Amino acid sequence: MLACLAFVPVEFVVDSFVILQDSAPSELKTVFTYFEDNYIGAKVQRTKVPSRKDPRFDRELWNVYSRTCNGRPRTNNNLEGWHNALQSTMKSHPHLLSLITSLKLEQSDMENES
Structure with missing residues:
Protein backbone atom coordinates (compact mmCIF):
# COMPACT_ATOMS: atom_id res chain seq x y z
CA MET A 1 0.00 0.00 0.00
CA ASN A 70 -3.77 15.26 -16.55
CA GLY A 71 -3.26 12.13 -18.67
CA ARG A 72 0.52 12.56 -18.75
CA PRO A 73 2.94 9.61 -18.56
CA ARG A 74 3.91 8.55 -15.04
CA THR A 75 7.27 7.12 -16.07
CA ASN A 76 10.02 7.99 -18.54
CA ASN A 77 9.69 4.70 -20.45
CA ASN A 78 9.01 6.58 -23.70
CA LEU A 79 12.29 8.45 -23.30
CA GLU A 80 14.15 5.21 -22.52
CA GLY A 81 12.73 3.66 -25.70
CA TRP A 82 13.86 6.62 -27.78
CA HIS A 83 17.33 6.51 -26.24
CA ASN A 84 17.69 2.77 -26.95
CA ALA A 85 16.60 3.25 -30.56
CA LEU A 86 19.04 6.13 -31.06
CA GLN A 87 21.84 4.20 -29.40
CA SER A 88 21.29 1.21 -31.69
CA THR A 89 21.77 3.41 -34.78
CA MET A 90 25.23 4.70 -33.87
CA LYS A 91 28.58 3.57 -32.51
CA SER A 92 29.31 3.73 -28.81
CA HIS A 93 31.59 6.80 -29.17
CA PRO A 94 30.65 8.52 -32.44
CA HIS A 95 32.52 11.43 -33.96
CA LEU A 96 30.70 14.73 -33.76
CA LEU A 97 29.62 14.69 -37.42
CA SER A 98 28.37 11.11 -37.09
CA LEU A 99 26.35 12.10 -34.02
CA ILE A 100 24.83 15.09 -35.82
CA THR A 101 23.93 12.92 -38.81
CA SER A 102 22.23 10.37 -36.52
CA LEU A 103 20.30 13.06 -34.70
CA LYS A 104 19.14 14.58 -38.00
CA LEU A 105 18.03 11.15 -39.20
CA GLU A 106 16.12 10.57 -35.97
CA GLN A 107 14.51 14.02 -36.28
CA SER A 108 13.36 13.33 -39.84
CA ASP A 109 11.95 9.93 -38.76
CA MET A 110 9.97 11.64 -36.00
CA GLU A 111 8.63 14.28 -38.39
CA ASN A 112 7.55 11.57 -40.86
CA GLU A 113 5.66 9.72 -38.11
CA SER A 114 3.64 12.83 -37.17
Missing part, protein backbone atom coordinates in the same frame (compact mmCIF):
# COMPACT_ATOMS: atom_id res chain seq x y z
CA LEU A 2 3.00 2.31 0.36
CA ALA A 3 3.32 2.42 -3.42
CA CYS A 4 -0.25 3.73 -3.64
CA LEU A 5 0.84 6.93 -1.88
CA ALA A 6 2.19 8.04 -5.26
CA PHE A 7 -1.44 8.40 -6.41
CA VAL A 8 -2.65 10.43 -3.41
CA PRO A 9 -2.70 14.25 -3.74
CA VAL A 10 0.61 15.60 -2.40
CA GLU A 11 -1.07 17.56 0.40
CA PHE A 12 -2.59 14.34 1.80
CA VAL A 13 0.48 12.09 1.49
CA VAL A 14 1.74 12.58 5.06
CA ASP A 15 -1.67 12.01 6.65
CA SER A 16 -2.25 8.95 4.46
CA PHE A 17 1.17 7.59 5.40
CA VAL A 18 0.39 7.98 9.12
CA ILE A 19 -2.88 6.07 8.67
CA LEU A 20 -1.06 3.25 6.86
CA GLN A 21 1.72 3.21 9.45
CA ASP A 22 -0.75 2.96 12.34
CA SER A 23 -2.55 0.01 10.75
CA ALA A 24 0.58 -1.86 9.61
CA PRO A 25 1.81 -4.96 11.42
CA SER A 26 4.86 -4.49 13.64
CA GLU A 27 6.93 -6.75 11.34
CA LEU A 28 6.91 -3.92 8.77
CA LYS A 29 8.29 -1.26 11.13
CA THR A 30 11.69 -1.26 9.39
CA VAL A 31 10.10 -0.79 5.97
CA PHE A 32 7.94 2.08 7.20
CA THR A 33 10.91 3.74 8.91
CA TYR A 34 12.93 3.55 5.69
CA PHE A 35 10.02 4.95 3.65
CA GLU A 36 9.41 7.71 6.17
CA ASP A 37 13.05 8.81 6.23
CA ASN A 38 13.45 8.82 2.46
CA TYR A 39 10.03 9.73 1.04
CA ILE A 40 7.90 11.34 3.77
CA GLY A 41 10.32 13.04 6.16
CA ALA A 42 11.12 11.81 9.65
CA LYS A 43 9.27 13.32 12.60
CA VAL A 44 11.14 15.90 14.64
CA GLN A 45 10.60 14.69 18.22
CA ARG A 46 11.76 17.62 20.34
CA THR A 47 9.39 20.35 19.21
CA LYS A 48 6.07 21.56 20.60
CA VAL A 49 4.59 21.89 17.13
CA PRO A 50 4.65 18.59 15.21
CA SER A 51 7.01 18.85 12.27
CA ARG A 52 9.05 16.69 9.92
CA LYS A 53 12.50 16.81 8.41
CA ASP A 54 12.79 17.20 4.67
CA PRO A 55 12.74 13.78 2.99
CA ARG A 56 15.64 12.64 0.84
CA PHE A 57 13.31 12.56 -2.18
CA ASP A 58 10.86 15.45 -2.31
CA ARG A 59 7.22 14.33 -2.39
CA GLU A 60 6.56 16.37 -5.55
CA LEU A 61 9.34 14.41 -7.26
CA TRP A 62 7.84 10.93 -6.82
CA ASN A 63 4.14 11.73 -6.56
CA VAL A 64 2.26 11.18 -9.84
CA TYR A 65 -1.25 12.23 -8.79
CA SER A 66 -1.42 15.37 -10.95
CA ARG A 67 0.33 13.66 -13.87
CA THR A 68 -2.25 10.87 -13.76
CA CYS A 69 -5.18 13.32 -13.58
Whole structure:
Protein backbone atom coordinates (compact mmCIF):
# COMPACT_ATOMS: atom_id res chain seq x y z
CA MET A 1 0.00 0.00 0.00
CA LEU A 2 3.00 2.31 0.36
CA ALA A 3 3.32 2.42 -3.42
CA CYS A 4 -0.25 3.73 -3.64
CA LEU A 5 0.84 6.93 -1.88
CA ALA A 6 2.19 8.04 -5.26
CA PHE A 7 -1.44 8.40 -6.41
CA VAL A 8 -2.65 10.43 -3.41
CA PRO A 9 -2.70 14.25 -3.74
CA VAL A 10 0.61 15.60 -2.40
CA GLU A 11 -1.07 17.56 0.40
CA PHE A 12 -2.59 14.34 1.80
CA VAL A 13 0.48 12.09 1.49
CA VAL A 14 1.74 12.58 5.06
CA ASP A 15 -1.67 12.01 6.65
CA SER A 16 -2.25 8.95 4.46
CA PHE A 17 1.17 7.59 5.40
CA VAL A 18 0.39 7.98 9.12
CA ILE A 19 -2.88 6.07 8.67
CA LEU A 20 -1.06 3.25 6.86
CA GLN A 21 1.72 3.21 9.45
CA ASP A 22 -0.75 2.96 12.34
CA SER A 23 -2.55 0.01 10.75
CA ALA A 24 0.58 -1.86 9.61
CA PRO A 25 1.81 -4.96 11.42
CA SER A 26 4.86 -4.49 13.64
CA GLU A 27 6.93 -6.75 11.34
CA LEU A 28 6.91 -3.92 8.77
CA LYS A 29 8.29 -1.26 11.13
CA THR A 30 11.69 -1.26 9.39
CA VAL A 31 10.10 -0.79 5.97
CA PHE A 32 7.94 2.08 7.20
CA THR A 33 10.91 3.74 8.91
CA TYR A 34 12.93 3.55 5.69
CA PHE A 35 10.02 4.95 3.65
CA GLU A 36 9.41 7.71 6.17
CA ASP A 37 13.05 8.81 6.23
CA ASN A 38 13.45 8.82 2.46
CA TYR A 39 10.03 9.73 1.04
CA ILE A 40 7.90 11.34 3.77
CA GLY A 41 10.32 13.04 6.16
CA ALA A 42 11.12 11.81 9.65
CA LYS A 43 9.27 13.32 12.60
CA VAL A 44 11.14 15.90 14.64
CA GLN A 45 10.60 14.69 18.22
CA ARG A 46 11.76 17.62 20.34
CA THR A 47 9.39 20.35 19.21
CA LYS A 48 6.07 21.56 20.60
CA VAL A 49 4.59 21.89 17.13
CA PRO A 50 4.65 18.59 15.21
CA SER A 51 7.01 18.85 12.27
CA ARG A 52 9.05 16.69 9.92
CA LYS A 53 12.50 16.81 8.41
CA ASP A 54 12.79 17.20 4.67
CA PRO A 55 12.74 13.78 2.99
CA ARG A 56 15.64 12.64 0.84
CA PHE A 57 13.31 12.56 -2.18
CA ASP A 58 10.86 15.45 -2.31
CA ARG A 59 7.22 14.33 -2.39
CA GLU A 60 6.56 16.37 -5.55
CA LEU A 61 9.34 14.41 -7.26
CA TRP A 62 7.84 10.93 -6.82
CA ASN A 63 4.14 11.73 -6.56
CA VAL A 64 2.26 11.18 -9.84
CA TYR A 65 -1.25 12.23 -8.79
CA SER A 66 -1.42 15.37 -10.95
CA ARG A 67 0.33 13.66 -13.87
CA THR A 68 -2.25 10.87 -13.76
CA CYS A 69 -5.18 13.32 -13.58
CA ASN A 70 -3.77 15.26 -16.55
CA GLY A 71 -3.26 12.13 -18.67
CA ARG A 72 0.52 12.56 -18.75
CA PRO A 73 2.94 9.61 -18.56
CA ARG A 74 3.91 8.55 -15.04
CA THR A 75 7.27 7.12 -16.07
CA ASN A 76 10.02 7.99 -18.54
CA ASN A 77 9.69 4.70 -20.45
CA ASN A 78 9.01 6.58 -23.70
CA LEU A 79 12.29 8.45 -23.30
CA GLU A 80 14.15 5.21 -22.52
CA GLY A 81 12.73 3.66 -25.70
CA TRP A 82 13.86 6.62 -27.78
CA HIS A 83 17.33 6.51 -26.24
CA ASN A 84 17.69 2.77 -26.95
CA ALA A 85 16.60 3.25 -30.56
CA LEU A 86 19.04 6.13 -31.06
CA GLN A 87 21.84 4.20 -29.40
CA SER A 88 21.29 1.21 -31.69
CA THR A 89 21.77 3.41 -34.78
CA MET A 90 25.23 4.70 -33.87
CA LYS A 91 28.58 3.57 -32.51
CA SER A 92 29.31 3.73 -28.81
CA HIS A 93 31.59 6.80 -29.17
CA PRO A 94 30.65 8.52 -32.44
CA HIS A 95 32.52 11.43 -33.96
CA LEU A 96 30.70 14.73 -33.76
CA LEU A 97 29.62 14.69 -37.42
CA SER A 98 28.37 11.11 -37.09
CA LEU A 99 26.35 12.10 -34.02
CA ILE A 100 24.83 15.09 -35.82
CA THR A 101 23.93 12.92 -38.81
CA SER A 102 22.23 10.37 -36.52
CA LEU A 103 20.30 13.06 -34.70
CA LYS A 104 19.14 14.58 -38.00
CA LEU A 105 18.03 11.15 -39.20
CA GLU A 106 16.12 10.57 -35.97
CA GLN A 107 14.51 14.02 -36.28
CA SER A 108 13.36 13.33 -39.84
CA ASP A 109 11.95 9.93 -38.76
CA MET A 110 9.97 11.64 -36.00
CA GLU A 111 8.63 14.28 -38.39
CA ASN A 112 7.55 11.57 -40.86
CA GLU A 113 5.66 9.72 -38.11
CA SER A 114 3.64 12.83 -37.17
